[in-house]
Amino acid sequence: MAASGSERVAVELCKGINGLDKVVLRDPRGSTAEVYLYGAHVTSWKNDHGEELLFVSSKAIFKPPKAIRGGIPICFPQFGSQGSLEQHGFARNRFWSIDTDPPPFPTNSKSFIDLILKPSEEDMQKWPNSYEFRLRVALGTGGDLMLTSRIRNTNADGKPFTFTFAYHTYFSVSDISEVRVECLETLDYLDNLQNKERFTEQGDALTFESEVDKIYLSTPTKIAILDHEKKRTFVLRKDGLPDAVVWNPWDKKAKTMADFGDDEYKHMLCVEAAVVEKPITLKPGEEWKGRLELSAVPSSYCSGQLDPQKVLQSS
Numbered sequence: 001m002a003a004s005g006s007e008r009v010a011v012e013l014c015k016g017i018n019g020l021d022k023v024v025l026r027d028p029r030g031s032t033a034e035v036y037l038y039g040a041h042v043t044s045w046k047n048d049h050g051e052e053l054l055f056v057s058s059k060a061i062f063k064p065p066k067a068i069r070g071g072i073p074i075c076f077p078q079f080g081s082q083g084s085l086e087q088h089g090f091a092r093n094r095f096w097s098i099d100t101d102p103p104p105f106p107t108n109s110k111s112f113i114d115l116i117l118k119p120s121e122e123d124m125q126k127w128p129n130s131y132e133f134r135l136r137v138a139l140g141t142g143g144d145l146m147l148t149s150r151i152r153n154t155n156a157d158g159k160p161f162t163f164t165f166a167y168h169t170y171f172s173v174s175d176i177s178e179v180r181v182e183c184l185e186t187l188d189y190l191d192n193l194q195n196k197e198r199f200t201e202q203g204d205a206l207t208f209e210s211e212v213d214k215i216y217l218s219t220p221t222k223i224a225i226l227d228h229e230k231k232r233t234f235v236l237r238k239d240g241l242p243d244a245v246v247w248n249p250w251d252k253k254a255k256t257m258a259d260f261g262d263d264e265y266k267h268m269l270c271v272e273a274a275v276v277e278k279p280i281t282l283k284p285g286e287e288w289k290g291r292l293e294l295s296a297v298p299s300s301y302c303s304g305q306l307d308p309q310k311v312l313q314s315s
């Protein structure tokens with residue numbers, strides 16, 4: 001039967017900013033997501049009201065070798081600056097391919113795309129390992145955004161390799177000073193602003209009034225980000241990703257970043273599902289899987305009345 005005029009394509013390949021290839025995913029109820037092949041970078045996730053849920057800087061540079069500022073950069077094979085590679089590794093500024101024949105991977109979604117990254121000769125000079133990195137980006141019914149990474153060691157010489165990783169998600173928030181993050185309180189963290197020293201979080205939910213750059217360790221599989229003004233809660237569910245990085249550059253650092261507006265720190269928060277403290281080691285033939293699921297639900301949150309369990313259960 002021919003598709004009716006109103007029927008929209010669930011997966012569409014088209015051109016984005018600067019002519020870069022991007023894939024648009026559409027859910028029948030109206031949610032959408034956009035993924036650039038440059039970096040396998042999710043740059044947009046909209047709910048069924050067309051509201052953007054991710055932050056992308058108005059100054060983002062959609063041009064190699066700079067990674068796109070905002071959305072969901074993929075940090076691999078190195079998170080941050082600890083290691084011999086460039087900050088956050090190279091996966092976020094490589095051109096990925098569409099994986100037309102991925103190994104079986106069940107899904108309920110009709111709107112998804114499989115991307116793959118393999119090392120170039122130049123990459124092999126920097127990081128002499130052979131791998132296949134498969135990323136599936138899917139929109140679930142109800143508009144949830146799901147990212148699954150499968151990284152396989154394909155070294156022919158029997159060598160294991162070790163990596164760290166993050167989904168460096170930039171959430172769009174109405175006003176950072178009205179935002180709370182639940183489920184990380186009482187946990188240990190490494191503070192990037194204090195030589196990666198280890199501390200224990202003491203307070204209630206996290207709130208924000210200055211620069212923050214912390215790596216929370218052994219975090220629960222669910223984290224909630226409550227946007228009081230928008231009456232919206234983001235729920236982040238993760239698997240295979242024990243750590244969670246929380247980052248906001250605040251005003252001074254923002255001014256030093258060429259691809260970030262001076263006041264944009266007010267409207268974003270990075271909460272990054274990650275593997276940092278205990279890197280992953282894969283022997284040849286072994287595969288690692290890291291999964292992130294994001295949903296945005298209306299929250300009836302009022303200051304001081306939040307029961308995080310209820311928020312998480314209601315989603």
Ligand SMILES: O=P(O)(O)OC[C@H]1O[C@@H](O)[C@H](O)[C@@H](O)[C@@H]1O
Pocket residue numbers: 067080087088168192213214245247272
């Ligand atoms: O500017 P980049 O390389 O995208 O990194 C942004 C930030 O990313 C965070 O994940 C790091 O913890 C910060 O230290 C860093 O400043």
